[in-house]
Amino acid sequence: MLNEYALELAQLRADQERDATISAAVANMRCSGSDDCADCGCTIPAARRAAYPAATRCVACQEQVEREVYAR
Template sequence: MSRKPRPIGARIALPYGLVKRAALPACPGVPMLSNIHFELAEERVEQERAAKVAAARADLNKAGADECIDCGQAIPQARRLAYPAAARCIDCQTSIEREVYCR
């Protein structure tokens, strides 16, 4: 005996669990949400997500920091393009790596 699938929107998620739509109390003056409200909310969430993805992609396309965090000298554009996450100039990064790896 297979169960028939329930129509979309037949249940509403509430903080205390799922309840049937008919079991919700009727509040005078407060209309029930229709599917269009849910669709509009989903569309807005999708737009916000797309905006966040676009902002993250724009950050990836930037050429890293302009100045070294150790010495304050400008990081050459070639280094920033080769390694966008570079926070140090090549001289400072080399000295850091020597201290860490060449003890």
């Protein structure tokens, strides 16, 4: 009886871990940025998108936003 319970718990944990991994992968795909900067409309370089796929701003615009945020 105890072994069956332990086996069920282990299977439940494995299922939860699998579901969490799948959910994280789907969320990561949905968080991808775009090819164009949200602020200036310029094309975000491929190197930036490769380094940070969720980028929505070019480097110059992101630096400006960070300056404004950290200057407060």
